[in-house]
Amino acid sequence: MTVTFTDETRARAREIMARYPAGRERSALLPMLHLVQGQQGYVSPEGMAFCADMLGLTRAQVAAVATFYTMYKRRPTGNWLVSVCTNTMCGVLGGDRAFAALTELLGVGHDETTGDGTITLEHAECLAACDYAPVMTVNYEFFDRIDAERAVEVVSQLRAGERPIPTRGPRLCTLKEVSAQLAGWADDRPGAVGEGLPGEPTVAGNRLAERYGVSVPGFDPTTPIGRRDDKGQGPGNTIPATIKPPASDGKPAGDRPPAAKEAP
Amino acid sequence: MSFGSEPSKKALAQLTPVLTKRWLSPDAWKLSVYERLDGYTALRKALDVAPDDLIQLIKDSGLRGRGGAGFPTGMKWGFIPQNDGKDHYLVVNADEGEPGTCKDLPLMMSDPHSLVEGIIIGSYAIRANYAVIYVRGEAVHAARRLRSAVREAYARGYLGRNILGSKFSLNLVVHSGAGAYICGEETALLDSLEGYRGQPRLRPPFPATHGLYAGPTVVNNVETICSVPYIVLGGAAWWKTMGTEKSPGPKIYSISGRVNNPGQYECSLGTTLRELIDLAGGMQDSHRLKFWTPGGSSTPMLTDEHLDVPLDFEAMMAAGTMLGTTAVQVFSNADDVVYATYRWIEFYHHESCGKCTPCREGTYWMSHTLRRILSGAGTPADLDTLLDNSDNLLGRSFCALGDGAASPVQSSIKYFKQDYLDYISGRKRPYFTAGELVGAHR
Numbered sequence: 282m283t284v285t286f287t288d289e290t291r292a293r294a295r296e297i298m299a300r301y302p303a304g305r306e307r308s309a310l311l312p313m314l315h316l317v318q319g320q321q322g323y324v325s326p327e328g329m330a331f332c333a334d335m336l337g338l339t340r341a342q343v344a345a346v347a348t349f350y351t352m353y354k355r356r357p358t359g360n361w362l363v364s365v366c367t368n369t370m371c372g373v374l375g376g377d378r379a380f381a382a383l384t385e386l387l388g389v390g391h392d393e394t395t396g397d398g399t400i401t402l403e404h405a406e407c408l409a410a411c412d413y414a415p416v417m418t419v420n421y422e423f424f425d426r427i428d429a430e431r432a433v434e435v436v437s438q439l440r441a442g443e444r445p446i447p448t449r450g451p452r453l454c455t456l457k458e459v460s461a462q463l464a465g466w467a468d469d470r471p472g473a474v475g476e477g478l479p480g481e482p483t484v485a486g487n488r489l490a491e492r493y494g495v496s497v498p499g500f501d502p503t504t505p506i507g508r509r510d511d512k513g514q515g516p517g518n519t520i521p522a523t524i525k526p527p528a529s530d531g532k533p534a535g536d537r538p539p540a541a542k543e544a545p
Numbered sequence: 546m547s548f549g550s551e552p553s554k555k556a557l558a559q560l561t562p563v564l565t566k567r568w569l570s571p572d573a574w575k576l577s578v579y580e581r582l583d584g585y586t587a588l589r590k591a592l593d594v595a596p597d598d599l600i601q602l603i604k605d606s607g608l609r610g611r612g613g614a615g616f617p618t619g620m621k622w623g624f625i626p627q628n629d630g631k632d633h634y635l636v637v638n639a640d641e642g643e644p645g646t647c648k649d650l651p652l653m654m655s656d657p658h659s660l661v662e663g664i665i666i667g668s669y670a671i672r673a674n675y676a677v678i679y680v681r682g683e684a685v686h687a688a689r690r691l692r693s694a695v696r697e698a699y700a701r702g703y704l705g706r707n708i709l710g711s712k713f714s715l716n717l718v719v720h721s722g723a724g725a726y727i728c729g730e731e732t733a734l735l736d737s738l739e740g741y742r743g744q745p746r747l748r749p750p751f752p753a754t755h756g757l758y759a760g761p762t763v764v765n766n767v768e769t770i771c772s773v774p775y776i777v778l779g780g781a782a783w784w785k786t787m788g789t790e791k792s793p794g795p796k797i798y799s800i801s802g803r804v805n806n807p808g809q810y811e812c813s814l815g816t817t818l819r820e821l822i823d824l825a826g827g828m829q830d831s832h833r834l835k836f837w838t839p840g841g842s843s844t845p846m847l848t849d850e851h852l853d854v855p856l857d858f859e860a861m862m863a864a865g866t867m868l869g870t871t872a873v874q875v876f877s878n879a880d881d882v883v884y885a886t887y888r889w890i891e892f893y894h895h896e897s898c899g900k901c902t903p904c905r906e907g908t909y910w911m912s913h914t915l916r917r918i919l920s921g922a923g924t925p926a927d928l929d930t931l932l933d934n935s936d937n938l939l940g941r942s943f944c945a946l947g948d949g950a951a952s953p954v955q956s957s958i959k960y961f962k963q964d965y966l967d968y969i970s971g972r973k974r975p976y977f978t979a980g981e982l983v984g985a986h987r
Contacts, residue, residue: 349725
């Protein structure tokens with residue numbers, strides 16, 4: 282074992298194993314691979330050997346798992362993993378052009394790292410943010426509604442040693458720091474959990490409901506829960522006939538907390 | 546957000562802000578704010594009744610799984626054998642990755658405690674003392690909020706030993722995946738969670754009897770579990786005031802693409818595309834609806850003939866497609882349906898786990914055939930080859946990923962055969978000329 286994996290790494294690995302039921306420690310393998318990736322920036326042969334050693338598996342068993350998942354990188358990566366979604370929706374709305382622009386800017390293709398070792402470029406499959414399409418991520422934090430120019434701007438800032446601010450989400454941290462979070466540790470940077478507000482697409486429906494005073498009537502949190510023996514005929518299964526199907530009842534949606542009760 | 550045109554009264558009446566309601570409240574991801582907005586009141590109410598009463602309540606509500614298949618949730622819970630002396634598990638499928646789908650991540654970002662509360666109630670109902678949220682690896686931002694929420698819930702006594710003095714105990718782990726779409730398939734998810742390659746298992750036996758660690762297991766989607774506290778509070782009858790008779794309740798519709806205001810619109814199940822587009826501010830200027838997916842790329846695409854078909858489980862089935870995840874991707878006359886299909890098939894090809902031959906080979910060959918057509922070198926026989934490939938995938942692959950890969954091919958040829966023929970006959974300029982393709986896996 283190389284010096285990369287210290288007693289502290291071993292302690293962390295054991296901490297991961299303790300999250301799972303006794304005798305089921307193999308469940309720790311995916312988080313543990315994130316852990317070793319966080320140490321070295323990729324899943325190296327030593328990293329796989331470390332996991333095998335901790336979990337009593339063969340290296341082949343670990344390699345079979347590590348090579349299955351796209352987030353485990355097989356070669357050293359940069360501090361910044363730039364992923365451009367080129368699945369259908371993002372692709373047709375501009376993701377394809379953004380990826381092409383970055384390929385030209387950086388002189389690297391998919392799953393390749395720049396010569397100075399700072400940026401790894403990849404195209405990603407659907408990142409579950411189609412309402413913000415086209416999107417790209419840097420170390421998995423979102424930059425929404427990009428185009429080729431914006432993508433080049435963000436990556437140029439990264440190359441200049443700056444940390445561009447994601448559209449919704451906290452300040453960027455390095456890929457190694459992100460890997461520690463993927464291994465299951467909380468983000469302990471002060472305030473990081475709360476950073477980043479939802480964008481307009483997320484609350485689009487709510488905005489309409491608020492604007493037009495739409496809410497769902499008939500909600501009574503004290504409605505009793507029936508007994509199993511009632512077979513669907515007990516309390517809570519009938520509501521007064523006066524309740525109409527959902528429509529505007531003039532009350533705004535969204536719960537505004539009382540002002541000044543808690544600092545944001 | 547521009548409000549451009551006024552949505553019609555009919556469309557507005559479809560809005561049902563229930564699960565999304567807290568999204569407008571600042572800092573609702575914090576326990577203190579969540580509690581002020583009725584948070585964890587459903588848990589107290591649930592712990593006062595017998596677990597079987599809760600299962601009956603969910604059955605009565607008619608809640609159906611929100612992950613795509615629409616299986617009745619109460620029935621799923623009821624399948625868990627009781628008094629069998631085994632450990633039971635509740636696993637939440639938060640591996641959102643179906644192309645077009647973007648509802649669970651904002652839900653976990655803005656309201657993570659509603660998921661935690663739903664998990665505790667669900668676990669109590671099925672007598673599970675161990676629960677896991679399997680969250681997609683790339684969703685670091687959602688996992689961050691979840692981990693914070695779980696930590697707060699432990700500190701406040703909502704998780705751990707003897708929850709709120711009920712003698713019920715629950716451990717909850719947030720487990721990040723590592724980038725594999727297939728892990729959204731429930732048995733592949735379980736294999737992945739056990740530390741293996743995420744490949745689907747042969748069923749039966751089903752997870753209800755042989756799931757995580759071969760124990761009785763319920764696997765539910767995020768939105769499904771988040772619905773539970775509201776049903777516990779408002780009752781089954783109230784829940785059924787929304788949606789249709791067989792597809793009750795509210796549903797988060799995710800509209801993306803060529804509309805003015807793409808986003809999340811929680812509406813009554815059975816809302817139509819016409820109403821959704823209306824809510825989303827209409828189609829963008831100079832864009833006319835051409836094709837759309839009702840629930841992600843695995844659900845066969847529809848056309849402008851289907852604007853008024855209710856988006857619920859039954860009506861979508863009758864229209865030859867599926868409700869899926871209600872990821873409504875809207876494409877216009879500016880978009881190339883052949884390229885869209887090709888790009889989806891590239892996705893399935895990349896994500897096929899390789900376990901079964903029809904899917905591993907079928908997705909590979911379909912992507913090559915589609916690429917040939919787009920390069921201007923296709924022949925009319927290529928369409929037969931594609932349909933033959935699809936036939937060998939649909940119903941013959943190990944899991945639904947293969948079925949999903951057949952969907953865009955079959956439906957696009959069904960509705961837009963001429964678009965393919967235009968490439969084949971040379972009427973349309975080849976999409977790929979330089980032999981290079983952005984985003985292709987080589």
